[in-house]
Amino acid sequence: MKPKIWLSSPHMSGAEQTYIKEAFDTNWVAPLGPNVNGFENDLQSYLNEDIHVAALASGTSALHLSLILLGVGYGDEVICQSKTFSASANPIVYQGATPIFIDSEKETWNMCPEQLEIAIKDRISKGKKPKAIIPVHLYGMPYKADEIHSIAKRYGIPVVEDSAESLGSHYKGQNCGTFGDLSILSFNGNKIITTSGGGALVTRTPEQKQKAVFLSTQARDAAPHYEHTHIGYNYRMSNIVAGIGRGQMTILDSHVKNRRSNHDLYFNTFKNFEQITFLPEPEGHFSNRWLSCILLDSKETREGLRLALEKENIESRPLWKPMHQQPIFKDAPSYLNGVSAELFERGLCLPSGSNLSNEELDRVISAINMYFAVC
Ligand SMILES: *Cc1c(COP(=O)(O)O)cnc(C)c1O
Numbered sequence: 447m448k449p450k451i452w453l454s455s456p457h458m459s460g461a462e463q464t465y466i467k468e469a470f471d472t473n474w475v476a477p478l479g480p481n482v483n484g485f486e487n488d489l490q491s492y493l494n495e496d497i498h499v500a501a502l503a504s505g506t507s508a509l510h511l512s513l514i515l516l517g518v519g520y521g522d523e524v525i526c527q528s529k530t531f532s533a534s535a536n537p538i539v540y541q542g543a544t545p546i547f548i549d550s551e552k553e554t555w556n557m558c559p560e561q562l563e564i565a566i567k568d569r570i571s572k573g574k575k576p577k578a579i580i581p582v583h584l585y586g587m588p589y590k591a592d593e594i595h596s597i598a599k600r601y602g603i604p605v606v607e608d609s610a611e612s613l614g615s616h617y618k619g620q621n622c623g624t625f626g627d628l629s630i631l632s633f634n635g636n637k638i639i640t641t642s643g644g645g646a647l648v649t650r651t652p653e654q655k656q657k658a659v660f661l662s663t664q665a666r667d668a669a670p671h672y673e674h675t676h677i678g679y680n681y682r683m684s685n686i687v688a689g690i691g692r693g694q695m696t697i698l699d700s701h702v703k704n705r706r707s708n709h710d711l712y713f714n715t716f717k718n719f720e721q722i723t724f725l726p727e728p729e730g731h732f733s734n735r736w737l738s739c740i741l742l743d744s745k746e747t748r749e750g751l752r753l754a755l756e757k758e759n760i761e762s763r764p765l766w767k768p769m770h771q772q773p774i775f776k777d778a779p780s781y782l783n784g785v786s787a788e789l790f791e792r793g794l795c796l797p798s799g800s801n802l803s804n805e806e807l808d809r810v811i812s813a814i815n816m817y818f819a820v821c
Contacts, residue, residue, distance in 0.1 A: 525569075
């Protein structure tokens with residue numbers, strides 16, 4: 447069996463161990479420490495000096511705290527992009543609120559502005575104004591930020607920007623991760639940079655950050671004993687994990703370059719194949735191309751290709767199954783136009799790691815060529 451080629455695997459810079467060693471040498475193993483502050487500062491400098499970053503245990507915990515900061519509670523409704531990973535939607539349910547799913551548009555595959563406005567009007571007419579909107583820059587492709595944010599503003603609904611897959615992407619010169627009233631990042635194992643597991647909340651004000659840090663460290667009030675006026679969470683990032691993050695920040699831009707070059711290679715190799723189409727970057731959109739995605743001409747071709755790659759020990763994955771089609775969310779109100787369902791049927795994510803060797807890329811390309819030569 448040839449060695450496995452992964453969809454997206456961790457890619458270390460070498461600098462990570464320096465920061466971790468420093469943490470051990472100074473016994474900053476726990477609780478917080480210089481790496482946490484350092485990683486937060488690195489992210490802040492990278493994204494925009496005017497924002498504030500709280501390093502957390504995961505992107506999911508950052509989404510959960512976002513909803514808590516916005517006062518989302520039992521019986522509320524929160525709008526969420528349907529085509530996303532389930533972690534975008536689960537925290538809505540943690541808060542006892544109901545997710546309202548919005549379908550995609552075809553230019554970026556993200557939240558459709560028309561469906562969003564239809565949904566807002568309909569929910570208001572039914573007596574409940576949504577408490578928040580969660581759009582996602584899926585696979586690194588920025589959503590239509592101008593349209594989405596102007597609708598949100600018009601109705602006075604805050605936006606939680608899910609930038610878990612889009613660190614290094616930008617829209618009209620503004621970095622993804624800085625568009626929302628609150629924004630979240632993920633450093634899970636398969637993301638463009640990883641801390642083995644981790645995330646961050648990006649806030650507009652130092653007070654919001656302070657509140658998030660307070661809640662994420664068990665909501666301990668100032669007192670010599672343990673005193674609590676709030677329900678707390680254990681959501682803070684550790685100083686060891688943050689050391690990995692500092693090392694990863696040194697190579698973020700080169701990871702973006704490598705992932706974009708994977709996408710360009712697939713595009714240039716297969717652009718003339720009738721059965722394969724790609725998602726071009728619309729004007730003003732710059733994607734980190736976290737995952738290289740293709741659309742096949744049918745569900746059968748998609749599944750055939752996936753199995754052919756699997757036979758060669760190459761991992762690929764259908765585009766994310768929309769939340770409105772997930773059994774757990776079958777009763778959630780949804781505003782649909784058919785786009786995300788079709789993307790799920792025909793779409794495939796190809797190996798996209800920043801550490802793929804030329805030999806590995808050659809193997810993927812040969813396997814795809816072979817599949818279309820015989821079918
Ligand atoms: C990975 C991911 C998350 C969750 O981040 P974790 O760090 O794994 O908790 C949320 N939303 C999207 C779109 C993701 O891809």
